Amino acid sequence: MIESKRQRRMIANIATYIVLASLTVFCIGPMIWMFLTSLKYEADIVTQTMQYLPSRVTFDNYVAIWTQSGFPRLIGNSLVVTFLTVTVCVVTGTLAAYAFSRFAFRGRDQLMLGYLVVRMFPAVMMIIPLYVVMRGVGLVDSRFGLALAYTSFLLPLFVWMLKGFFDSAPKELESAARIDGSTRLGAMVRIVMPLARNGLVASSVFIAIAAWNEFLFALMLTTGQGSRTWPVGLQLMVGEFQLPWGVLAAGGILSIIPVIVLFAIVQRTMVQGLTAGAIKG
Amino acid sequence: MATLSIRDVRKSYGSVQVLHGVDIELEDGGFLVLLGPSGCGKSTLLNIIAGLDDTSGGDILIGGRSVLDLAPKDRNIAMVFQSYALYPTMSVARNIGFGLEMRGVGADQRKRAVEDAARMLQISHLLDRRPANLSGGQRQRVAMGRAIVRDPELFLFDEPLSNLDAKLRVEMRTEIKRLHERLGTSIVYVTHDQIEAMTLGTKVAVMKGGYIQQLDDPRTIYERPANMFVASFIGSPAMNFLAGRLVPDSEGVQFQASGVSIVLPTRNRPVDSERPVVLGIRPEELRTVPRNRASIMGEIDVVEPTGPETMVTVQVGEHAIIARLPPRFAGRRKEPICLAVDPASVNLFDPDSGRRIDI
Ligand SMILES: Nc1ncnc2c1ncn2[C@@H]1O[C@H](COP(=O)(O)OP(=O)(O)OP(=O)(O)O)[C@@H](O)[C@H]1O
Ligand SMILES: [Mg+2]
Numbered sequence: 001m002i003e004s005k006r007q008r009r010m011i012a013n014i015a016t017y018i019v020l021a022s023l024t025v026f027c028i029g030p031m032i033w034m035f036l037t038s039l040k041y042e043a044d045i046v047t048q049t050m051q052y053l054p055s056r057v058t059f060d061n062y063v064a065i066w067t068q069s070g071f072p073r074l075i076g077n078s079l080v081v082t083f084l085t086v087t088v089c090v091v092t093g094t095l096a097a098y099a100f101s102r103f104a105f106r107g108r109d110q111l112m113l114g115y116l117v118v119r120m121f122p123a124v125m126m127i128i129p130l131y132v133v134m135r136g137v138g139l140v141d142s143r144f145g146l147a148l149a150y151t152s153f154l155l156p157l158f159v160w161m162l163k164g165f166f167d168s169a170p171k172e173l174e175s176a177a178r179i180d181g182s183t184r185l186g187a188m189v190r191i192v193m194p195l196a197r198n199g200l201v202a203s204s205v206f207i208a209i210a211a212w213n214e215f216l217f218a219l220m221l222t223t224g225q226g227s228r229t230w231p232v233g234l235q236l237m238v239g240e241f242q243l244p245w246g247v248l249a250a251g252g253i254l255s256i257i258p259v260i261v262l263f264a265i266v267q268r269t270m271v272q273g274l275t276a277g278a279i280k281g
Numbered sequence: 282m283a284t285l286s287i288r289d290v291r292k293s294y295g296s297v298q299v300l301h302g303v304d305i306e307l308e309d310g311g312f313l314v315l316l317g318p319s320g321c322g323k324s325t326l327l328n329i330i331a332g333l334d335d336t337s338g339g340d341i342l343i344g345g346r347s348v349l350d351l352a353p354k355d356r357n358i359a360m361v362f363q364s365y366a367l368y369p370t371m372s373v374a375r376n377i378g379f380g381l382e383m384r385g386v387g388a389d390q391r392k393r394a395v396e397d398a399a400r401m402l403q404i405s406h407l408l409d410r411r412p413a414n415l416s417g418g419q420r421q422r423v424a425m426g427r428a429i430v431r432d433p434e435l436f437l438f439d440e441p442l443s444n445l446d447a448k449l450r451v452e453m454r455t456e457i458k459r460l461h462e463r464l465g466t467s468i469v470y471v472t473h474d475q476i477e478a479m480t481l482g483t484k485v486a487v488m489k490g491g492y493i494q495q496l497d498d499p500r501t502i503y504e505r506p507a508n509m510f511v512a513s514f515i516g517s518p519a520m521n522f523l524a525g526r527l528v529p530d531s532e533g534v535q536f537q538a539s540g541v542s543i544v545l546p547t548r549n550r551p552v553d554s555e556r557p558v559v560l561g562i563r564p565e566e567l568r569t570v571p572r573n574r575a576s577i578m579g580e581i582d583v584v585e586p587t588g589p590e591t592m593v594t595v596q597v598g599e600h601a602i603i604a605r606l607p608p609r610f611a612g613r614r615k616e617p618i619c620l621a622v623d624p625a626s627v628n629l630f631d632p633d634s635g636r637r638i639d640i
Contacts, residue, residue, distance in 0.1 A: 172366035175333050178353045179360050180427070181383025194370045 031256075038062070038249035045245045061250035070225055071251060074233035077143055078212055078255070081229055084147035085154060085211040086204055093158040094200070098188050100159065101166035102174075112163075115156035126153070127220050134221060143227045146218060150211045157210075158203050165199030166192060202270040209259055230255045284309050284435055284467040285330070290339035292325055292491075299325050300491045302339070307469065307484065312461055315471045316478040317488035318514070323471040326488075327439050330469060332356050344434050354383070359428035360437040363444065365420045367412035367427075374399075374408040377426040384431075398430040401460075418449045425457075429464065438470040442477065454480060475515045479503065487511045505628065509635040512561050512628060518592065521567075521602035523560045524632060527640075534640060536560050536629075539598030543576045545624045547640045558638060561628035564592070567604035567620045569612075575619035577602075581612045595620065 037045060038061050040054040065071045099105075100112060130149055131140065139145025169192050177187035193200065215231040222228045228236075234251045237244070263270075285307040292300040299322045307313045315323045328334035330341055332353035341348050348356045359380070367376050375382070378395045386394070399405045402422045412420060421441065428436055441457070442450045458481055461468055472478055478485045479499045487494045487502065487510075495507035506512035512520045525538025533547040536558065543560070567577070579597035586592075591610040595602050595618055604620060612618055629638040 170364060170366065172362045172364050173368060175328075175331070175353075176360065176362060176366040176427075177368070177379070177383075178333065179331060179356075179358060180380035180431075181354045183352070183354070186383075191368055191370075 034249045034252050038253050061246040065247045065251045074230040078229040080143045081147050082211040085150040086208050088151045089155050089158045089207050097159045097162035100163045118156050141223045141227050146221050149217050154207045161203040165196040169195045198269050198272045201266050286342040288340045291337045293337045310465045312468045312483045314478040314482035314485045321488040322491045327471050357434040359431050359433040361424045361428050361441045363440040365424040373410050373423050380431045394430050398426040402426050436468040509630045518564050518603045520561045523600050526557050540578045557632050559630040559632050564603045564605040566622050566626045570621040572619050577620040581616050581618050
């Protein structure tokens with residue numbers, strides 16, 4: 001009896017691992033493939049027989065993309081746009097999320113619902129009106145304009161996430177701080193924000209990654225070198241050179257490095273923030 | 282001069298009114314207990330006093346000055362919360378000193394004040410810890426330290442002991458009483474524990490459904506409850522109620538119910554006609570007597586010795602009443618029992634309104 005139970009558990013475990021392993025391969029595989037490709041000579045990439053591991057390793061592709069294209073410029077633009085997006089979201093979103101969490105004002109629930117509805121429409125539907133508006137105020141093809149466009153769909157997400165974290169911070173803490181001599185805003189900054197820090201980090205990283213990788217809006221709203229971000233730039237290279245696979249792969253690898261670094265730094269905080277949610281007093 | 286005056290304070294949440302014109306005056310150095318069942322509006326009233334909640338009408342005066350326009354921080358009050366509400370990211374010392382820090386008190390002076398408060402509450406050895414690493418009782422002490430260090434005009438306590446186990450609760454109750462006597466600062470204390478109300482309060486406001494049912498000193502509340510709700514809410518085991526009638530009698534007036542006949546002295550007017558009433562008797566006012574002096578005859582139902590006393594449930598007519606009798610009570614189930622009660626200690630209530638009747 002016991003024996004068969006253990007066996008069954010073993011089989012279940014093995015099945016779980018098989019499923020997880022295949023999913024992992026499915027997700028990570030392309031990235032590894034891209035990495036390997038970026039290390040190959042052009043001649044070794046398109047070959048008669050498939051060459052999995054590079055027989056010769058070269059960093060020429062990296063040198064090429066960094067020096068012979070506008071890639072540093074693209075990365076720089078992406079950094080600026082991401083930074084602007086995150087800043088705007090954090091400053092306005094934190095205040096908004098706090099207000100949503102703490103004040104019972106007229107129309108609060110409708111407004112929160114509205115935020116969700118914005119997320120339900122596909123981006124292509126928003127892009128035309130947004131383009132018209134941006135052109136009207138002269139923000140097409142500017143990094144700030146692109147950041148604003150990102151804010152338009154990332155801010156609702158940010159507010160929703162952060163509101164959850166604020167909700168789980170006990171109200172009595174702020175009451176105590178307000179009696180102890182803080183203003184409402186002071187209580188939020190001194191007491192609630194440190195508590196919601198993990199949540200704030202998690203939400204910000206979410207926003208940052210989304211802004212960093214965004215493609216569609218960037219394609220529509222930027223036209224020149226001055227504001228083009230790396231996903232668009234990389235895509236446009238496909239036409240500029242004749243399918244330089246190695247160089248493109250190197251560009252891809254370079255552009256996910258910031259994401260990986262960011263993740264490594266905030267990983268623990270972020271996982272705590274996303275899983276815990278609740279804040280213990 | 283009154284420290285705290287609550288004048289006709291009303292509060293509504295949307296269409297739901299949770300406070301209906303509350304009037305309370307608390308004398309300087311007094312200890313006001315707000316007592317009532319869950320949801321009666323105690324916390325709401327306390328939050329209004331603190332300024333954490335708005336009123337829908339009425340006025341609040343602290344130290345003779347209306348505070349309705351003042352922010353919580355400007356009302357010169359300190360509050361202890363049910364959940365303690367210690368700042369989790371700060372050390373115990375900083376928690377206690379936070380109010381002073383916010384008021385711009387210098388670091389040296391602050392440190393001294395924090396140490397004094399900690400000594401008074403015997404938590405000096407905990408000052409460097411985080412709240413998460415404290416026991417419930419220790420957190421409670423830190424929360425009180427945070428309140429007393431500011432030396433406010435008024436303390437507000439919202440069920441401060443309800444998260445402690447029974448033994449600690451008794452201990453901290455004594456501690457709060459000692460603190461009050463030592464500091465002499467007025468306190469408003471919310472609880473639904475009638476023992477806390479009786480032991481701590483100089484004044485008890487019994488609340489129900491957003492109304493003050495009775496506002497008096499604890500003795501009066503216990504001995505002369507204003508209505509049946511107050512009578513049954515205070516005291517454990519609860520007051521016994523016997524439905525019967527008042528009958529005019531040569532010596533005054535007689536209460537009659539099946540198995541019960543008690544002659545009551547009338548203080549004011551004689552009762553001219555029969556009327557239905559409810560008689561309230563505290564369990565400890567009942568005693569066993571020989572048959573010829575009995576005013577209540579019944580049959581023993583349950584005998585529960587608790588050590589210092591014996592609780593006896595007696596079936597009297599259709600009523601079951603509880604008598605608090607001496608420890609070595611010898612009766613047994615199904616035996617007849619004869620009881621008497623001091624007529625001066627009983628209460629009469631109107632069966633319809635539940636209000637106290639004075640005869
Ligand atoms: N923000 C609010 N919105 C609507 N109704 C509320 C709100 N806060 C409290 N109430 C209602 O007001 C009434 C009184 O609440 P309150 O918290 O003062 O009760 P309480 O006497 O402190 O009870 P407890 O002993 O359970 O703490 C309750 O019926 C409650 O449902
Ligand atoms: Mg309450």
